[in-house]
Structures are given as structure tokens and as C-alpha cells.
Amino acid sequence: MPITAPTTAHNSATAFERLLTIMNDLRENCPWDRKQTLESLRHLTIEETYELSDAILSGDMTEIKKELGDIMLHLVFYARIGSETNDFNITDVLNSICDKLINRHPHIYGDIDVNNDEDVKRNWEQIKLKEGNKSVLGGVPASLPALVKATRIQEKARGIGFDWENKSQVWEKVEEEMQEFKTEFNVENNEAIDHEKAEAEFGDLMFSLINYARFININPEDALEKTNRKFIKRFQHLENRAREQGKLLQDMTLAEMDIYWNEAKNL
Structure with missing residues (x-):
């Protein structure tokens, strides 16, 4: 019998609750979701992070929103798995990051004065050392x-x-x-x-x-990735122009390829 899907939410709190409900439904009823572990999700999370990076570099806001949702799903997935072993749950995760942010921003939640972002970074590292970081x-x-x-x-x-x-x-x-x-x-x-x-x-x-x-x-x-993308775009133009002329790149001289490469630079 199908499960009733939670309806669209209209504020952030209920939208997050909707995602948690769906995650619980999937973990309990979907064969693929039931099978996943922290380890099996790891490489998928890395892939999703790179997809978000691609969307950011492309300036595609629709894709950024989509990829953020994918990563958010992974975060609640990890928390759900942690709750099954009684190691942690989503409430623990959220309280942990909230506590850390409060503790590491004494210029906001305490009486420390800062002049700029460099002071903030310096305080952040000093607080981490006090928390037990050895280096x-x-x-x-x-x-x-x-x-x-x-x-x-x-x-x-x-x-x-x-x-x-x-x-x-x-x-x-x-x-x-x-x-x-x-x-x-x-x-x-x-x-x-x-x-x-x-x-x-x-x-x-x-x-x-x-x-x-x-x-x-x-x-x-970011700089290197933009150069990578620029090279790919120009090289693919070179390939396309050679194909139009019925030529194979490996049969062309460097001087011949340079003509199309310089064309690509002006596009």
C-alpha cells in the first residue's frame, strides 16, 4: 500500500521536517535506501559536492539549488544511519554545529572585540587549539x-x-x-x-x-578549473572545425591546428 507523501512546506522548519519524514520513509521501505551505509554513501557525497562546485563555477542558480538539495539529502541520510546505531541523530548533529558556532564566535556571543575578518580567523584557530587540537x-x-x-x-x-x-x-x-x-x-x-x-x-x-x-x-x-574549461572549449572547437573539413587531428600539422585554435580564442 503506498505511503502518503508529505505535502509541500511553506517555511524552512516544516520543509526540513518534510525532508526528515521522507528520509525515514525511504530508509524503512526502499530496498536501495535500506542497503546504504556511511561508507557506501561517501563516494556519492564527494560526487555531489563536485557537482555543486561545477554549478557554482557555471553561475547556474537553478543547478546550485538542486545540488544543495542533493547534499542536504546526504546529510540527513548520514544522521538517520547514525540514529540506528544510537551514535547520534539529526538533533545531535544540529546542536553540535550550533554549539561550535556559538563558541567560536565570541565577538558575536561574547565580549571579544574584533577589527576585521583576520581577527576572526585568528580567534577561530586559537579556540580550536583550546578545544584540544594538537596542531x-x-x-x-x-x-x-x-x-x-x-x-x-x-x-x-x-x-x-x-x-x-x-x-x-x-x-x-x-x-x-x-x-x-x-x-x-x-x-x-x-x-x-x-x-x-x-x-x-x-x-x-x-x-x-x-x-x-x-x-x-x-x-x-577556481583559477585552474576555469583555465581547464577554457582549454576544453577551445580544443573542442578545434576538433569540430577539423571534422567539418573532413580531417583527423592526428594527421594535421601544428600550424594547421593553430589556425582553428586561434579562431576559438576569438569566440
Whole structure:
């Protein structure tokens, strides 16, 4: 016998209750939903997060709303699974984040004065250490992609005052790392290179560039992704133009491909 679906809500509280009711119905009656575990949902949650990221970069508000809903579903799903083992439930989850936000915003809920967002970040990291964190960097997930991880490491170090004083110092470091890499691994020198050492030097160069990006308020992950998208768009134009001419890319010269590539740059 079908279950009566909860009706559309008209405020945030009842809309959240509607989602919880649906989640409970699915967990109890749907074979797929009954089968899921924290572990089985994990990779799906990561995928949904990247889909939200794509929607944000595209500026598609309809898709952003949709992807936020998907992620919200995952959050209540995890909480429902936690409630079945009596480890936690959605109320525990919500109270936990509320308590943390209150505790880490003493300039709002206490008597601490701040002058700007940097003061807020500094207080946040100091409070985390008082809560038991052994390292300022302890909150950086080990599984983060390296580019994002480098950004978060630098932000957290900045939060306790470990940072360059101005961007000119950071750029000097970029130039220093670039020169070290160029000197050590000059492309004009055909001698075999020490791959491990080259990798380390290249990592240092990337880390310094990410640091500079942070100083000029550029998110390196977003910047690189936009460049990826730009390259894909231009390369697909190149493929389409070659197809129109009845040609295969692998049979074309670089000069021939450059004609269509430059076309794409002007679109």
C-alpha cells in the first residue's frame, strides 16, 4: 500500500521536517535506501559536492539549488544511519554545529572585540587549539586534493600569524623557486635529471605560486578549473572545425591546428 507523501512546506522548519519524514520513509521501505551505509554513501557525497562546485563555477542558480538539495539529502541520510546505531541523530548533529558556532564566535556571543575578518580567523584557530587540537594544521583533511590542501595549510598558518608581511616578499619567493627549478632542470640541457629532486622543486614552486595567489585574493583551484574549461572549449572547437573539413587531428600539422585554435580564442 503506498505511503502518503508529505505535502509541500511553506517555511524552512516544516520543509526540513518534510525532508526528515521522507528520509525515514525511504530508509524503512526502499530496498536501495535500506542497503546504504556511511561508507557506501561517501563516494556519492564527494560526487555531489563536485557537482555543486561545477554549478557554482557555471553561475547556474537553478543547478546550485538542486545540488544543495542533493547534499542536504546526504546529510540527513548520514544522521538517520547514525540514529540506528544510537551514535547520534539529526538533533545531535544540529546542536553540535550550533554549539561550535556559538563558541567560536565570541565577538558575536561574547565580549571579544574584533577589527576585521583576520581577527576572526585568528580567534577561530586559537579556540580550536583550546578545544584540544594538537596542531593548527590538524584540521586539514589528509585526503584533500593537493592544490586545495596547500591553500588550506597556508590559510591556517596565516590564522596564527605565521605568514609573509606583504605580497612583494611572496613574489620574490616565487621568482627564487622558479630560478632554482630552471637552474637545476634547464630544458635546454639534455642530461638526465633526478626525477625525485625535480618533483620536489616543482612542488616548492607550485606552493609558492599558491601562496602568492592567496595574497592577491585568487582561489587557485577556481583559477585552474576555469583555465581547464577554457582549454576544453577551445580544443573542442578545434576538433569540430577539423571534422567539418573532413580531417583527423592526428594527421594535421601544428600550424594547421593553430589556425582553428586561434579562431576559438576569438569566440
